[in-house]
Amino acid sequence: MSAAVGAERPQVVSHVQQALSYTVFDCRWVPRSARLLCLGSAARGTGIIQLYELHGARLELLREIEKPKPIKCGTFGATSLQQRFLATGDFDGNLNIWNLEAPELPVYSVKGHKEIINSIDGVGGLGIGEGAPEIVTGSRDGTVKVWDPRQKDTPVANMEPVQGESKRDCWTVAFGNAYNQEERVVCAGYDNGDIKLFDLKTMSLRWETNIKNGVCSVEFDRKDINMNKLVATSLEGKFHVFDMRTQHPTKGFASVSEKAQKSTIWQVRHLPQNRDVFMTSGGSGSLHLWKYEYPAQRSKKDSEGSEMGVAGSVSLLQNVTLSTQPISSLDWSPDKKGLCVCGAFDQTVRVLIVTKLNKI
Amino acid sequence: MPVWLREHSWRQTLTAVYLSLPLRGARASPANIFCSEQYLKVSIPPFLFEAILYAPIDDTNSTAKIGNGNIFFTLYKKEPAMWDSLTLANADKEKLQYLRENAVLKAHEKAKEETEAKKITKQEHKKYALEATMKLEEAERKRIEDLKEKERQKVSKELELWKNQQKDGDKYKSIQKKGELHQEIEPLKERKSEKMNKTRILNEGTSKTRLKSTKGHGSCSIFSQNLKEEQLPAPRAAATIKVNFTPRVFPTALRESRVAEEEEWLHKQAEARRIINSDLSELEDLKEEEKNPDWLKDKGNKMFAMGDYLGAVNAYNLAVRLNNKLPLLYLNRAACHLKLRNLHKAVEDSSKALELLTPPVPDNEKARVKAHVRRGTAFCQLELYTEGLQDYEAALKIDPRNENIEKDAEKIRHLIQGTMQSS
Numbered sequence: 142m143s144a145a146v147g148a149e150r151p152q153v154v155s156h157v158q159q160a161l162s163y164t165v166f167d168c169r170w171v172p173r174s175a176r177l178l179c180l181g182s183a184a185r186g187t188g189i190i191q192l193y194e195l196h197g198a199r200l201e202l203l204r205e206i207e208k209p210k211p212i213k214c215g216t217f218g219a220t221s222l223q224q225r226f227l228a229t230g231d232f233d234g235n236l237n238i239w240n241l242e243a244p245e246l247p248v249y250s251v252k253g254h255k256e257i258i259n260s261i262d263g264v265g266g267l268g269i270g271e272g273a274p275e276i277v278t279g280s281r282d283g284t285v286k287v288w289d290p291r292q293k294d295t296p297v298a299n300m301e302p303v304q305g306e307s308k309r310d311c312w313t314v315a316f317g318n319a320y321n322q323e324e325r326v327v328c329a330g331y332d333n334g335d336i337k338l339f340d341l342k343t344m345s346l347r348w349e350t351n352i353k354n355g356v357c358s359v360e361f362d363r364k365d366i367n368m369n370k371l372v373a374t375s376l377e378g379k380f381h382v383f384d385m386r387t388q389h390p391t392k393g394f395a396s397v398s399e400k401a402q403k404s405t406i407w408q409v410r411h412l413p414q415n416r417d418v419f420m421t422s423g424g425s426g427s428l429h430l431w432k433y434e435y436p437a438q439r440s441k442k443d444s445e446g447s448e449m450g451v452a453g454s455v456s457l458l459q460n461v462t463l464s465t466q467p468i469s470s471l472d473w474s475p476d477k478k479g480l481c482v483c484g485a486f487d488q489t490v491r492v493l494i495v496t497k498l499n500k501i
Numbered sequence: 502m503p504v505w506l507r508e509h510s511w512r513q514t515l516t517a518v519y520l521s522l523p524l525r526g527a528r529a530s531p532a533n534i535f536c537s538e539q540y541l542k543v544s545i546p547p548f549l550f551e552a553i554l555y556a557p558i559d560d561t562n563s564t565a566k567i568g569n570g571n572i573f574f575t576l577y578k579k580e581p582a583m584w585d586s587l588t589l590a591n592a593d594k595e596k597l598q599y600l601r602e603n604a605v606l607k608a609h610e611k612a613k614e615e616t617e618a619k620k621i622t623k624q625e626h627k628k629y630a631l632e633a634t635m636k637l638e639e640a641e642r643k644r645i646e647d648l649k650e651k652e653r654q655k656v657s658k659e660l661e662l663w664k665n666q667q668k669d670g671d672k673y674k675s676i677q678k679k680g681e682l683h684q685e686i687e688p689l690k691e692r693k694s695e696k697m698n699k700t701r702i703l704n705e706g707t708s709k710t711r712l713k714s715t716k717g718h719g720s721c722s723i724f725s726q727n728l729k730e731e732q733l734p735a736p737r738a739a740a741t742i743k744v745n746f747t748p749r750v751f752p753t754a755l756r757e758s759r760v761a762e763e764e765e766w767l768h769k770q771a772e773a774r775r776i777i778n779s780d781l782s783e784l785e786d787l788k789e790e791e792k793n794p795d796w797l798k799d800k801g802n803k804m805f806a807m808g809d810y811l812g813a814v815n816a817y818n819l820a821v822r823l824n825n826k827l828p829l830l831y832l833n834r835a836a837c838h839l840k841l842r843n844l845h846k847a848v849e850d851s852s853k854a855l856e857l858l859t860p861p862v863p864d865n866e867k868a869r870v871k872a873h874v875r876r877g878t879a880f881c882q883l884e885l886y887t888e889g890l891q892d893y894e895a896a897l898k899i900d901p902r903n904e905n906i907e908k909d910a911e912k913i914r915h916l917i918q919g920t921m922q923s924s
Contacts, residue, residue, distance in 0.1 A: 152649075152652055154649070154652055154653050154656055156653070156656065156657065156660070173667070173671075174667060174671070175660075175663075175664045175667055195660070195664065197657070197661060198657060272734060273733055273734050273735070273736060273737065274733075275737075283746075287737075289736035289737060291736050292736040295739055296739065297736055297737040297738075297739055297740075298737065298739070298740055298741070298742065299739075299740075299741040299742070300741075300742045300743075300744055301741060301742075301743065301744070302743070302744055302745070302746065303743045303744065303745055306745060306746060307746070308746075309746045322734050323734075331746065333746060333747060334747070335746055335747050337744060339742055341737065344740040344742055345742060346742060346744060349744075351747045476663075476667070477660070477663050479656075480660070494653075494656040494660070496652055496656060
């Protein structure tokens with residue numbers, strides 16, 4: 142499967158390991174720095190935000206902030222590089238944006254959902270992409286809402302079930318296709334295996350499919366380009382890579398799927414410096430590094446003459462088992478190629494370095 | 502009685518005895534020769550040669566050469582001395598026996614000792630081999646560990662370097678920023694009427710205005726602010742998108758679906774097809790196609806369609822004799838019996854069909870509905886209305902959207918209530 146020779150394969154080296162006294166649900170690098178954030182839930186039912194700095198072979202705790210409700214997810218995606226405000230979603234359905242220098246009161250706060258916010262994503266900030274900064278949240282109440290930090294209380298877009306329809310938990314959301322000021326697309330994955338693609342410019346459902354198993358994580362390879370690839374991971378160890386350049390009127394997008402491990406694949410994250418490399422983290426505490434290869438022709442004509450996409454192939458570059466518990470969160474550093482942080486349910490956060498990424 | 506070989510010839514030296522034994526045409530192999538310290542025997546049935554040697558010999562080193570129709574023994578004496586004769590002269594029967602047994606025992610013991618010794622050496626060899634492989638593996642492991650360590654250290658160094666760069670970069674930026682703030686406070690004071698929320702945008706635009714504020718004039722910052730306004734579009738007009746979710750029979754993951762049961766059903770079907778109850782004597786005079794249950798079923802269906810119910814029943818009967826595991830045969834036969842008003846038989850057949858239609862999966866839904874309906878009808882015609890209603894309700898449970906079943910169930914309910922009221 143892998144074309145890389147043994148000695149030349151990227152190696153995943155564990156650099157630092159830090160034991161925490163709470164359950165960590167999300168870990169993020171602070172952009173343009175060697176600092177990382179851990180978000181989670183303490184045993185007494187409150188939320189914890191911890192800010193660490195990487196010092197040699199250890200992590201130094203710079204700041205610990207406690208909040209009344211446990212925090213599930215966070216993102217820096219919608220703030221500017223100077224401000225670096227953190228947007229978090231908590232177990233109560235509140236969306237808050239914090240200034241980490243002055244974290245007592247949030248900069249923006251709204252009770253966005255009736256139930257836990259499972260996933261959050263931001264676009265338009267950090268000097269990446271164009272257009273208004275927006276945050277999307279997906280919740281257990283089955284709705285997906287898009288927020289603009291300049292507009293209080295009401296979401297800018299709301300994707301909710303039809304009246305009377307039984308709701309399904311939304312487990313993951315991701316922004317994509319933000320290559321100019323008007324275009325935006327939100328992809329949401331649900332627990333019954335539905336993947337829905339919403340176009341925010343036309344405010345309509347652009348595509349939907351069902352991959353049979355609950356969708357744990359979706360991510361576009363880049364948020365700020367014409368949508369190129371989407372990876373969706375699910376329960377039972379499968380993930381699908383969709384080629385998003387060509388949409389067929391009935392068949393949708395072409396995809397290739399891979400069964401990586403027997404357990405749930407919790408997260409997928411693309412390497413910021415190379416959009417064809419991504420890492421998946423699994424319920425068995427393992428990390429797999431994959432590379433996508435494009436097919437010779439990305440689209441072909443079907444019998445009626447309409448264009449349909451051709452999916453490429455995925456090869457495993459490396460895999461490593463770090464923990465016995467699921468690795469629930471993963472983040473690549475946008476500044477240093479190969480540096481990543483992962484948080485697992487064994488209450489440890491690990492900083493890893495993936496070597497030899499230049500050679501693939 | 503064995504044939505004794507007596508035409509042997511021998512000669513001796515001080516240390517060895519050379520014995521030549523001609524075999525009268527018999528072929529010898531090492532298994533036929535038995536030798537111990539003082540006893541030598543060659544037994545090639547029916548020939549036999551044995552000798553109680555004059556003095557003990559060293560039987561481990563002595564050799565026997567087989568060839569050319571005779572065996573040539575080279576026996577090395579234990580004590581170098583000249584023997585008077587090859588064998589002991591006055592060897593009586595008892596002594597012979599005793600010596601024979603002794604010889605055999607000794608041979609056994611020797612064999613045992615040899616195997617023991619072999620075992621021990623084998624064990625030692627194994628141990629040695631194991632230790633050697635363990636050492637090799639240790640070395641390999643160590644090598645890999647070293648490689649890993651080196652990688653780790655290299656990467657840590659790189660990281661440190663990068664971090665220091667970052668720190669320097671940050672320091673530079675913060676100094677710059679301080680300079681900016683001083684410069685910008687003046688134009689801000691001039692611009693009190695400007696909306697306050699622009700200050701946020703001003704901070705964002707620091708990188709852009711950096712170049713411009715070196716000129717230090719208020720007018721430049723207005724332009725930069727306006728530019729920033731245009732760069733960030735207004736918040737989107739709020740809208741809602743309604744979604745539908747894919748309906749699922751079971752609202753849980755694939756692993757909890759009824760795939761297992763479906764598989765079982767398919768398997769059962771496949772099995773059923775393969776069973777052919779062979780009752781050859783009676784079936785010999787049937788044509789080839791008449792032995793095929795499917796063909797018979799089709800024939801039965803055709804006859805049912807034409808109204809020849811007895812013929813259809815016959816066809817199904819034959820089919821059942823050939824293969825009694827196909828549920829559809831019983832189902833169709835039940836329908837025939839209904840038409841023929843053989844109600845009890847109809848009930849029996851529908852029940853048998855239902856039995857065969859387990860496990861209940863979406864695949865055999867239609868068949869099960871039919872079976873319930875037919876049995877229900879039979880019950881009703883037998884005036885066993887409650888049983889009939891039970892079957893109709895079962896059918897409704899499987900297929901809630903069938904109006905005919907609904908109507909019939911209603912009718913039965915009315916009938917029951919009617920009889921209850923009247924009784």
